[in-house]
Amino acid sequence: MLRFNSKKFTRQGVRIFCGFYVGYYIAAQSASILALLLPFSTVSNVVHAMLWSLAFYLTWIFLCFLTRLLKVVMVITLVVWGATYFLLNWMVKVT
Amino acid sequence: MNRLHTLTGFLAAWLLFIVFFTGTLSYFKEPITAYMLQLPNESHSQRNDLPEYAELIERMLANLTNDAPNASNWLLYMPEEIRIFAYSQYSQRSPDGNYTNYKVYFDPYTLREIKPRGDSAGGDFFYRIHYQLFAVPGMLGMKLVGILALLMLVGVISGLAIHYKKFTKLVSLLPNNGNNLPLNVHVVTAFWGLPFYIVICVSGLAALAFSFMSMPVKSAFENGVGDFFNLTNPSQLITDKRDLKHAQGATMSAILAHAQDAFDGHYIDRIIVQAPMTERSIIRFYGRPINKATHQRRVIGYELATGTQVVDSRKLAQTYPQRVMNTLIGLHTARFSDFFVKSVFALGGIFGCVLLATGSLIFIQKYNASIASPWQQRFYNATKRISIGVYLGLPIATLCYFYANRFNSASNLHQAELEQRIFYISFSCVIVFSLWFTQRFLSQVLLLLVGALAVCLPLVSATLNQVAVFQYLSPNENKHLGFYFVVVSIGIVSLYGGCRLMATQGQQ
Numbered sequence: 001m002l003r004f005n006s007k008k009f010t011r012q013g014v015r016i017f018c019g020f021y022v023g024y025y026i027a028a029q030s031a032s033i034l035a036l037l038l039p040f041s042t043v044s045n046v047v048h049a050m051l052w053s054l055a056f057y058l059t060w061i062f063l064c065f066l067t068r069l070l071k072v073v074m075v076i077t078l079v080v081w082g083a084t085y086f087l088l089n090w091m092v093k094v095t
Numbered sequence: 096m097n098r099l100h101t102l103t104g105f106l107a108a109w110l111l112f113i114v115f116f117t118g119t120l121s122y123f124k125e126p127i128t129a130y131m132l133q134l135p136n137e138s139h140s141q142r143n144d145l146p147e148y149a150e151l152i153e154r155m156l157a158n159l160t161n162d163a164p165n166a167s168n169w170l171l172y173m174p175e176e177i178r179i180f181a182y183s184q185y186s187q188r189s190p191d192g193n194y195t196n197y198k199v200y201f202d203p204y205t206l207r208e209i210k211p212r213g214d215s216a217g218g219d220f221f222y223r224i225h226y227q228l229f230a231v232p233g234m235l236g237m238k239l240v241g242i243l244a245l246l247m248l249v250g251v252i253s254g255l256a257i258h259y260k261k262f263t264k265l266v267s268l269l270p271n272n273g274n275n276l277p278l279n280v281h282v283v284t285a286f287w288g289l290p291f292y293i294v295i296c297v298s299g300l301a302a303l304a305f306s307f308m309s310m311p312v313k314s315a316f317e318n319g320v321g322d323f324f325n326l327t328n329p330s331q332l333i334t335d336k337r338d339l340k341h342a343q344g345a346t347m348s349a350i351l352a353h354a355q356d357a358f359d360g361h362y363i364d365r366i367i368v369q370a371p372m373t374e375r376s377i378i379r380f381y382g383r384p385i386n387k388a389t390h391q392r393r394v395i396g397y398e399l400a401t402g403t404q405v406v407d408s409r410k411l412a413q414t415y416p417q418r419v420m421n422t423l424i425g426l427h428t429a430r431f432s433d434f435f436v437k438s439v440f441a442l443g444g445i446f447g448c449v450l451l452a453t454g455s456l457i458f459i460q461k462y463n464a465s466i467a468s469p470w471q472q473r474f475y476n477a478t479k480r481i482s483i484g485v486y487l488g489l490p491i492a493t494l495c496y497f498y499a500n501r502f503n504s505a506s507n508l509h510q511a512e513l514e515q516r517i518f519y520i521s522f523s524c525v526i527v528f529s530l531w532f533t534q535r536f537l538s539q540v541l542l543l544l545v546g547a548l549a550v551c552l553p554l555v556s557a558t559l560n561q562v563a564v565f566q567y568l569s570p571n572e573n574k575h576l577g578f579y580f581v582v583v584s585i586g587i588v589s590l591y592g593g594c595r596l597m598a599t600q601g602q603q
Contacts, residue, residue, distance in 0.1 A: 012098060028310035035311035040414050042315050043326055048416035049311040050304040054245075054297075057308075061249055065099045092314065 011070055018077040019064030026077070027057035029084035036091050096256045101461075103250040104454045107243050109485045110228065112451045114243055116489050117225040118295075119444030122429060122437045123578070124218025125178035130578065131218075131500045131514075132211035134180055134200055148173055148363060149351045154206045155183045158199060160372070163187060169368040174203045213510040215500055220515060221493075226303070229519075234306045234320065241300060241307025248296040255289070258282050277460065281453035284446045291443030292450075298427035301420055350378065350397045353404070358382040361393050374400055388431045390424035391417075455482045477530070480537065484529030487541035490585070492522035494548040501552075501559050535596065542593035549586025553579045 031053030038045040067073050120127065152171065159169045166185035174181045181201045186194040200209040216223075227236035261282050285292075305312055309320050316322040354363070361382030369377045376399035381392040396406030425431055429440045459479050466472050499517040503510045529537055 012102075016102070028308055031308060031311040032314040035315040043323065044414040044417055046305075046311050046315050046323060047420050048414065049315075050308050051301065051416050051419060053308050053311065054300050054304060058245070058248065058252075062252070065096070088314070 014070060014074065015064050018073050019061040022077050022081050023057055023060040023064065026060065026080050026084055027053040029081075029088045030056065032088050033084065033091055096253045100250055100253040100257055101458060103246045103253070104451075105458060107246040107250070108451050108455050108458075109481065110239070111243050111247055112448055112485060113489060114225055114228065114240055115444055115447040115451065116493075117221040119441050119448070120221040120493070121218065121225050122441045122444070124222050125175075126218070126578065127221070128215070128217025128219065129179060131215040131497070132200075132213075134209050134211055148203075149348065149355070151181060151201065151203055151206055152351060152366065153348070155181065155199075155201060156368075158208065159183055159185060159368075162199070163197070164372050166371065167369075169371050171366040171368075173364050173366070175362075175364060179203075180209060213503060215514060216511045220496070220518070234309075237303050237306040241303035244296050244299040244303065245307075247292070248300065251285075251289070251292050251296060254285055258285060275460075277453040277456040281450060281457055284450040284453065288443050288446035288450065291440070292447060294426050295443070295447075298423040301423040302427055350399075350402055354380045354395055354397070357395050357407075358393065360385060365392075368399070371399075376400060377405060379406060383430065386431065388425045389418075389421045390428065390430070391421035452482075452486045455486070476534075479534055480529045481526065483534060483537050483541065484526040487538070487545060488522050488525030488529070490545050490589075491525055491541065491548065492518045494545070494552065494582075495521040497552060498548070498555065501556050539593050539596045542589045542596065546586045546588075546590030546593060549582045549589065552582055552586075 031049040034049040034052055035042075035045045038048055040048065064073050064077070151173075155171050156169075159166075163169065163185040166187050168185065170184040172178070172182050172184070181203045183199045183201070184196060186196045189195050200211060201207070202209055223230055226240055228239050230236065231239065300307070305320060305323055312323045313319040358380065362385050363380050364383050365381040367379045367381070369375075369379070377396050378399050379394055379396040381394055383392050392408075394406055394408040395404065397404050429437055432440065455478075459475070459482065462471075462475055462478070466475055496514055496518040499514040500510075503513060525541065529541075532540075
């Protein structure tokens with residue numbers, strides 16, 4: 001039975017935001033870091049990084065929906081998002 | 096998991112149905128193109144072996160030298176088991192600055208140029224919708240399809256978690272979920288097509304990753320996706336020939352003999368000449384490994400002016416991620432497979448379409464039980480009507496596309512464009528039509544329409560073209576017989592469904 005429940009709706013929205021939206025940026029940023037770090041050719045680095053990011057993104061979505069404690073999901077998402085963002089910016093400047 | 100499954104299904108089902116439906120048709124895009132262009136194939140029924148290509152390639156190159164000396168690239172596609180003709184392709188800049196593509200077809204046995212009846216996008220039209228979603232401009236379409244593949248994968252995994260207990264009952268093909276027909280069909284198609292869905296979603300994601308997950312590409316390449324695409328697909332590169340001097344090529348026979356020796360265990364399926372008729376002309380041969388599921392081709396290139404070898408992909412070591420990516424894309428496109436294996440892939444695609452349609456029906460049933468306000472009732476009606484419109488509108492639009500091809504005059508210069516417009520218009524009309532009428536009436540009319548259009552297609556085709564059906568149903572041409580068999584079968588099932596709905600309405 002699908003009944004409208006504002007609390008559940010909000011919690012679901014947070015999971016969608018953390019899993020699908022922020023998860024995409026975390027996966028993409030960590031893949032960009034890998035593409036700059038890996039020692040292969042540029043094309044190979046990118047292919048490696050893209051495969052990694054897809055696997056990571058999928059895992060992240062499920063973790064966000066399966067973890068019971070919503071606050072833990074939110075805190076970890078924000079910390080990882082921020083960390084990958086600053087690391088990528090620093091690496092782009094260095095390389 | 097239940098909510099995640101419902102959410103992904105609701106967000107993506109309609110568009111995924113379009114992607115699955117057109118993807119299934121794309122497995123047979125070459126036969127569909129041959130059917131729509133009505134390419135004559137008298138010699139094919141006499142021989143079943145693949146011809147030696149040296150003469151054919153020389154014939155095609157001679158033709159291109161006459162017709163397209165100023166083109167930036169020449170592309171030559173060799174016949175394969177499922178592609179019974181060879182064709183060369185080139186693009187030339189028109190006075191308004193845009194590039195126009197030209198294709199010249201050849202019979203691989205008689206080496207004669209084949210004149211198609213009129214012009215048609217054929218199966219390539221479905222292929223374009225499959226990966227670009229109604230030819231949405233730029234990379235946006237590919238990004239959308241990438242997102243849809245991801246949602247499908249999430250839906251498949253969460254569905255597996257929800258329905259795994261029911262799966263155990265389904266090994267014997269005897270579902271035991273009461274009288275809920277959509278749920279039974281949904282679980283049966285999910286179970287029997289599960290490996291196919293996982294392979295197709297993962298490989299589709301990998302193939303479109305450069306557009307969907309473009310951030311690593313942008314960080315590693317100065318010009319972003321464009322540079323990455325040109326490096327991995329040199330055949331699409333447009334060469335600027337303005338500063339290059341004109342030059343004649345070396346003797347092709349020596350180059351061809353060397354290439355054929357070098358491609359032992361490979362099948363040359365594509366040849367690309369970059370900057371033809373200039374001092375920097377390079378001819379590249381693309382060899383596909385025989386009976387190997389991979390997208391990776393061996394490439395050998397020669398300078399046309401001197402005949403010296405300049406490219407050999409075997410000397411470039413491939414890393415494991417590249418091999419994984421090539422294998423995944425190879426599995427997705429199924430280019431390695433023969434006609435039978437492609438049919439099995441297509442069956443998986445049909446299962447996917449049924450899975451999505453029944454999934455929507457289950458959602459509608461569930462939602463119907465929880466309606467509490469007029470707004471929810473409106474939302475429910477709209478969802479149900481659009482679902483019927485999409486799931487029955489797409490087959491109707493596809494059949495209209497085939498009918499447009501048969502009714503179109505060969506002298507019509509914009510025939511290909513007109514066929515595509517008729518597809519879009521008929522699909523839009525069915526969606527709009529579906530919003531106005533009651534659901535039962537709508538289902539009856541659309542099912543009967545699909546049935547009538549599908550059953551009549553061979554007859555109309557025979558009447559309009561006189562010889563077309565019999566020409567394509569010659570004893571050795573089972574592929575076209577198969578095409579009509581599938582179309583007529585779908586028609587009969589739809590007619591039965593429509594009549595059954597009318598009968599049950601009468602009883603009520």
